[in-house]
Amino acid sequence: MPLELWLDAALGGVLGLLVGSFLNVVIYRLPKMMERQWAAECAEFSGQAAAADAQPFNLMVPRSRCQACGHAIRWYENVPLLSYLALRGKCAACGTPIGLRYPLVELATGALFFFCVRHWGLSPAALAWCGYSAALVALACIDWDTTLLPDDITLPLLWAGLIAAALQWTPVPLSTALWGAVAGYLSLWLVYWLFKLLTGKEGMGYGDFKLFAALGAWFGWPALVPIILMASVIGAIVGLTLKFSSGLREGGYVPFGPFLAGAGLTAMVFGPASILQVVGL
Known part of the structure; x- marks a missing residue:
């Protein structure tokens, strides 16, 4: 180089x-x-x-x-x-x-x-992805500390992804980014309500829907499956480790946002397809 x-x-x-x-x-x-x-x-x-x-x-x-x-x-x-x-x-x-x-x-x-x-x-693309990275670092730490994913960060991140796609700062066409945002939000929204109807409990917060929608806007709907797969696997491993080490906080829950953020950063660095290759899909 x-x-x-x-x-x-x-x-x-x-x-x-x-x-x-x-x-x-x-x-x-x-x-x-x-x-x-x-x-x-x-x-x-x-x-x-x-x-x-x-x-x-x-x-x-x-x-x-x-x-x-x-x-x-x-x-x-x-x-x-x-x-x-x-x-x-x-x-x-x-x-x-x-x-x-x-x-x-x-x-x-x-x-x-x-x-x-x-x-x-x-380039403007580098500036956009720097902003994306900073937002995910902040969201991961805030959610880990407080189980909050502030709209002040998730919503601008979502809109920035759509704008970046419109300006061709990302390799994702605008239509793919738009449907990625829609699919990202609705997929976790449906999981949330299905889990609540079956158990009577809330498995995640609305901030997770918005964060996943933002990731869909940045990478497009085809990337949602590898991103959610990686986030779920790492979240399960960390959750089980904390459980067996008695490290779970009161209530026995682990916020999902940090793992979504981590998967989003991994997708930026290595590409969404590489996540599927790692797990053998």
Whole structure:
């Protein structure tokens, strides 16, 4: 591969590290922002005065702080990967360990951006797939933590897939992408209601329908079978492992979104057909 392309890919990787640092903020704050919004709406519907927040809380305000001691993180303590290594994974003020997932999210996003630029070059298509990657990383972590797949991410991801197909930034014709979105949503919607009618329980959430619809928009309806197959197999393996290791959370459930996201990223890197080859189909 030409040196220029390697340099472009490295530039994409650096951008991915920076985006990954921001994704850590999104993963932590977006669910809390949603909870605040729900509380305000519930208070409004019940005719009660909403509790006044002492200060605004969004993706930009307030500044990032140590959750243990409240130490405001300085800019040089927030350089992706490097600051974590320099601080030896601990808060500069109180020494509380910093979660390993913070640098892992940065590293994963950097690696995905590197791949996108190396594969598609410096192009609108590469930018689109970088955005796709960032959205799936954020969704996987948020769903694992909270069992929520926010509409603020899933719906733009779905529309972006259709727009990318219309602009020919993906190899999927627009009609195939459109029917992929429809089939992705309806397939899990039908599974949800069938499971609920048979057991009286909800096997998944509506966010899973929207995420699968988004994957259908990016890859087209023919890719839905290998994507759902891979997500289901990995989800079952992880679920059984957690069960036998007593690692299941209260209620004994495992969110499905992280496995859908993982299958979506695998399909981007290796192609949907490769998933079927791995399982021998």
